[in-house]
Every structure is written in structure tokens, then in C-alpha cells.
Amino acid sequence: MPAKNLILIEHDRRQIKRPSLHAITAARQLGGDYALLLLGQGLDELAQSLVGYGASTIFVADDPALAEPLADRYAKVIADAFRKSAASALIGTSSTFSKDVLPRAAALLDVPMLTDVIAIEEYEGSLSYRRPISAGSMLATVQLSSERRVLTIRAAAFGAPASDPAVSLVEKLTIDAASLPNGMKFISREERVSDRPDLTEARVVIGGGRPLKDKETFDRLVGGLADLLGGAIGATRAAVDTGLAPNDFQIGQTGKVIAPELYIALGISGAIQHLAGIKDSRVIVAINKDPDAPIFQMATYGLVGDLHQLVPQLIEAVRNA
Amino acid sequence: MTQPIAKILVPFKSVPDPYEAAAPGGTGATAKSVINPFDEIAIEEALRIRERGEASEIVGLTIGAPAVDEQVRAALAMGVDRAIRIDDARALDPYAVARILRTVVEKEAPQMVLMGKQAVDDDSNQVGQMLAGLLGWPQATFVSRIEFLEDRICARCTRETDAGLEVVDITLPAVITTDLRLNEPRYVSLPGLMKARKKPIEVLTCAQLGVQVEPQTTTISTARPPKRSAGTRVESVEELVAKLKEEAKVL
Ligand SMILES: Cc1cc2nc3c(=O)[nH]c(=O)nc-3n(C[C@H](O)[C@H](O)[C@H](O)COP(=O)(O)OP(=O)(O)OC[C@H]3O[C@@H](n4cnc5c(N)ncnc54)[C@H](O)[C@@H]3O)c2cc1C
């Protein structure tokens, strides 16, 4: 079934990544009907869970050859699905998954692409798109001369889609495994078990910077506060570079973009590359011993002092609150 | 021992200095240009591969106006063997850049293209993946470790993803894009800079390459984002907790 927009949906085998559903909100703003696209292996349940968002079709590419998200195969299947659906816009949510596969699909389709769109507007009778550039220090308004296009959107800027009772048709795509590119092989993925919420979906995020010194201190202070508040843990590049936290905890221009209700920054100076990832937090708390740290210019509540003293006190106070 | 990789091509972009912008109070706008930090990491990695005896020649490549020759010299000073500048002063978009790069790759026939994951001015994170798609080559993006296997038929790459580290093997020729933690680039030495002055820069045009591309994206305006105003200073942990509970209602 043809559709005006095709949306790439992301999952981790167990469940749909909620932020990837926000692309539906963007598609509704673009106008016209939309289809969803899911790739992987063993997707029946996940596909069923996508019914109820008003998509005309849920395209499912379910094949052992797609068990791992290898960019060369995925981009080909996505490009084929885009042609088949005759859509004009291919939309995904900004994540390392879509940033890996969608530009490649765009090239296969011979269409331009915009990354990290935060707003869709009308300008002189045609569409324009707003996106942050230079670590979010500027916002660019961009137009495309091509009707066919690929977009990734920032989940926080579009919000979760309301449900829609319209019937969605689930359509299995035929995958000819032999015709797929074969130059990439999946070897392994770090499996880290955590009870904490996903950084990009968490209501509360605790971020730690360089002065957390060692992993033990980082886990005790940042982790301690996160556990108490049911929050996720984030870190600056400096903290990740020095091994205090794993790479996927990095928040900022080149890490994750978060938009929680509450972000607590512990020993973080507030470089623009870090601020690029936290601007959409509703409440920002900063604890820093330097009263002139730039983070205070953005913090809703700032507390000047030594985090090694203040954070244990804060943990105590929150526990008793 | 089999042969080293004959040629690695490293595309790099000249961008406003992000380290100046990163300084406390920095606004993001600076006059000084540098090699895009991710591309500097790509150059460094290519040099290390060559220094280990696993590659023979490193070719640097940039698309830009004559003013970017300063960054081309910096790449040569780091140790790139030779450099090409495609003379094009237009505001190109990633897909236009990828199509121009593709023609150079076809001309130079490297076994590997090593480049940044993202230009820190436009923050697109597209060109490498597009180039790989146009060439039909395997890709490994956001890479923090590269190791060669099977007599360098294949590269084992560790990728930084939203879910943590992932390892993939890719068959060469391939495109690899770098993440921050792949290495720490060397400083350019003064003798290196002096020597670089004598190395030639090959200047080509799109017409000479036989490629005609028009950017399909137009920036109609740029503006500063709404500023988040500084809030309240609190004097104690008790005051903070009270504010979070009663005023912000987040606890
Ligand atoms: C291309 C590029 C991309 C980048 N991408 C990112 C990114 O995605 N994310 C990111 O975070 N960074 C990124 N950076 C790095 C960024 O510029 C900063 O270097 C980094 O964010 C600094 O981390 P930090 O705040 O932990 O460390 P610092 O800047 O060293 O700040 C530490 C702060 O802790 C305070 N402090 C020290 N001791 C104590 C104490 N005992 N109690 C309380 N406070 C204390 C200090 O006053 C200081 O303000 C990038 C940089 C570049 C060039």
C-alpha cells in the first residue's frame, strides 16, 4: 500500500524504542498518510504493538539475514521499502541506529537528508525545517529543493504520538537474503544489564563530570542519587574519556540529547558541547565548586560547593524528604 | 607477510575552532578555522596505521575555497603524504559533498576511506554513510577502535552506539567514520610545518573531475536559540530539596 510518509521504527528485540514513535508526530505535521517500517528477526509481537498509531501500513522486514542492524543490508531494505511505498518522506528519530543507516539509504535513493530536525514550518508557501548547528549554538532554518527527502527528528521536539484507532494493515516484505550486500559481519555487542531507565526516556537524569575522580566515587555519588530518584545516569565527555562511565552515557553534541523533567549536573563545567544535550530539560540543578562555572547560566537551581560533601548530604536529604 | 594497505584516503573539512567555543563562556562562534576534530582523529589513525607498517600512503582530501589551504597544510604537517583540494566555495550539503568525494575515490582507488563521523559546524553526520552507499562499500560508523584481520582483507571495528560498544568486521575496501575516543591526535611540530610548506597541494575542480552537483538544501536563516535564563542560587542542600519539592514539584 502506498503512503505519503515512511517512518523507520527502532527496537531492541524486546520492545519498541519509544522515542522512535515520535517520528509519527512529525509525519502528522508533514501531512498525508504514513506507513511504519520495522526490520529485524522475529518481529510478530513488536509489529502488533504498533497497531493503534493510525499508520496505513506496517511494513515488516523479518528475516534471519536482518537479525543484526548491519548498515549495508538495512539501508538496502529501507530504500526498497521506500520505493515500494512510493512515499516522499523517509523519517527516523535521531539515534546512532538511524544515523548509521538512513544517510546510506538516502544515497541509495538519490535524495538529500536533514539530521536532527526540531521543527517543521511553512515558509513562503513551502516547508522549512529547523535544526541546531554548531553544537546547538545556532538554529538553522533550511529548505529542500527535492520533494523526496530523508529526515531524522529529535524526539523531544515532537512529543509522543496520540493513539489513533484507524486500522493498520501489517504487510510482510519479501526479503531475498542472497541479494543483500554481504560485506559486513556482526561480531558482538556489549551487554550491560541495568535496572535504570533509558537515558533518553528517563524522567530524571543525574550527570557526572570530571571531578568524580574514579569509578567508585562516580557510582556511589551519581549512581546513588540516580537510584534514589529512579533516574538514569549521564556523563560528560571528560568523564567518559577518563573511564568513569561507558560511552553510551555521554550527553551532548556528540552523545545523547536528553529532555527529562529533572537534570542534576554534578561537577560539570557547562561546555557548549555538553549544554547542547541538556537544553530541553525542564529543571536543571547544578552543583559546582566554581561560582563562575558556565553551567550556572543555564541552571534553574545552582548550588556552589564541593560535591564530595554536598552530594552525600543531598542523598540523605532526598531520602528523608 | 602480505602487502600493507596501498592507500588510505582521508577527507577532512575546515571548521570554526570548536575548542575556542568549548572554553567556559564560549559561544560557538569563532573566527579561527581548524581541521574538524573528528577528521583530525581520522588523519591521526591513518598515520598510526602507516607507522605500524600496515599502510603505505595517506592521501588527504578536502573540498573548499583557497582559504582552507591553511588546514591542508596542517594535515600535511601532521604527516599526510599528499593532499588534494577540490576548489569549490559553494555552501554544499552532505549529499553534494558525498557525490564529489565519490568521484575522487573512483579516481584514487584507495582501499580504505577514513573520515570524521560529523562536521562540528553543520552537525549532519551523513557524508561517510552516503559515500559508502554510493560506492556500495561496507561501512563502520562512530568507530573507537580499528584492527586488521586476515592479512588486511578485513577490518574489525568497535563502534560507539546508543546501546554501548558493538564490534563488526567489514571487508575492504570500506568507509570508516571516527568517534572521539579512537585516539588523541598529535600536535603539529614546527619542522613538520616547515616541511609541509614544500609539499604540493593538488587543486582540482568539479569540472575536471567530471562531476556536476547542485546542493539541494538551502539555509534561509540562522538565529540564536532562545536563551535559557539562569535561575536561583540556593545556599544549602535543604533549600535545594525544598525548592525541588515545593516550587519545581519534581521530587
Ligand atoms: C568536537 C567536540 C565534541 C564534544 N562533544 C561533547 C559531548 O558530546 N559531551 C560533552 O559533555 N562534552 C563534549 N565535548 C567536551 C567539552 O568541550 C568539555 O571538555 C567537557 O564537556 C567537559 O567535561 P566536564 O564538565 O566534566 O569537565 P571540566 O570542564 O573539567 O569541568 C569540571 C567542573 O567541575 C568543577 N569541580 C571540580 N571539582 C569539584 C568539586 N570537588 N565539587 C564540585 N565541582 C567541582 C569545576 O569547577 C569544573 O566546572 C566535546 C568537545 C569537542 C571539541
Ligand SMILES: Nc1ncnc2c1ncn2[C@@H]1O[C@H](COP(=O)(O)O)[C@@H](O)[C@H]1O
Ligand atoms: N567540504 C568537505 N570536504 C571534505 N570532507 C568533508 C567536507 N564536508 C564534510 N566532509 C567529511 O564528512 C564528514 C561528515 O560530515 P557531515 O556529514 O557534514 O557531518 C566530515 O567529518 C568530513 O570527513
